[in-house]
Amino acid sequence: MSASAKPAYQRILLKLSGEALMGDDAFGINRTTIERMVDEIIAVTELGVELAIVIGGGNIFRGVAGGSDGMDRATADYMGMLATVMNALALADAIERKHVTARVMSAISIDQVVEPYVRPKALQYLEEGKVVVFAAGTGNPFFTTDTAAALRGAEIGAELVLKATKVDGVYTADPFKDPTATRYSRLTFDEAMVKNLGIMDATAFALCRDQKLPIKVFSIVKPGALQRVILGEDEGTLVYA
Template identity: 70%
Template sequence: MDNAAQGKPVYKRILLKLSGEALMGDDAFGINRQVLQHMIEEIRSVLDLGVQIGIVVGGGNIFRGVALGATGMDRATGDYMGMLATVMNAMALQDCCRNNGIEARVQSALHIEQVAEPYIRGKALRHLRLGRVVIFAAGTGNPFMTTDTTAALRGAEVGADIVLKATKVDGIYTADPKKDPTATMYDEITFDHALRTNLKVMDATAFALCREQGLPIKVFNINKKGALRRVVLGEKEGTLVHS
């Protein structure tokens, strides 16, 4: 009998990458409470399996709302503003977790002790072992680095078994399925293939870091009910990127 049939997870510790845009739902910007609640329910379904969860969240839903006014701004300044947006999203996730009886901690790469713990690897590992959700905010704390790269970095640092990239599409396709009706979805591809064909699902730095660390990536649709649980149980869901 396989793990899925037995309800046994194939991963003990995961790093979930949530984009800021995923929190918007159909709204133009900001955080949609119904979407947020759906994500917390997905997270709970995996916690109930005994899986340890770290989360890296983006900030596009907030920062892109003010980006028009940031035209001509210094890149580093804009990146720091984006990091602050991720802290806001992380706080919203933490609050929704707690309202649903889930223990969660926000760890920020920027020092904002009034609202979040500083990122300390040892404390993050302890929280994970105690069954708490750890939400990593403010990216790596450095400009010119994406939250995809942060997900790869934090995933490697905390010893995650896999990075789960939550998107609005079912996986990685041969072409943009919205533009090309003949596009087909990959069940799995290699890091070399992803880098060679310049797939835009994650940035090249994140792909390269995961390849170097032997850390697989699964791209899946977080909006499909039960998708996160199916991924963790090893069922057919999304696209696997591996060495």
């Protein structure tokens, strides 16, 4: 990448699913996968971009999912929040090992482990060039980490919410099943709703739409895709107001 490359965005919110950390494993964290992601994250911060991350917990929770059958929904959701804290700690540790400062902020109180989410402090960390990892979703059951990403993105004044997936954008059909499926380069929120594309859960999508906070869906497993998104290249699918 050219040293003179200029980012199209100065502050972004990256939504990572827990499953993205699994690699080819059935559950848990694949060390090779997380290190590759961290290299891409650091490459973005080196462009001068302020980066916050919301991370899911599906990869950890998947390992105990069988025991959660029949469990009270709120209890299961709190277990999921704890899984996101575990992922956030692992991600922050991997970032720190690359000599970049990361801070984990939790929406639920676990003071001995991570600091609580406080918006002014999060903004201060971002302005100082630290990577901020938001854990525990919104801190409330019945809300997904998609909603947490939309909420935190709006709170920190992010210019873009990046939804990292295993597919390089939103397609007219499932690209794994239909070879004729084509990728949307851009969509309005209204078009995405009419087409029922399921980009985020309804609460998160509505929040982004109301706040006019664009969403970019891209592949986290495609080498260099994150940098290309940040540089404003035609990578993934942009959903905008």
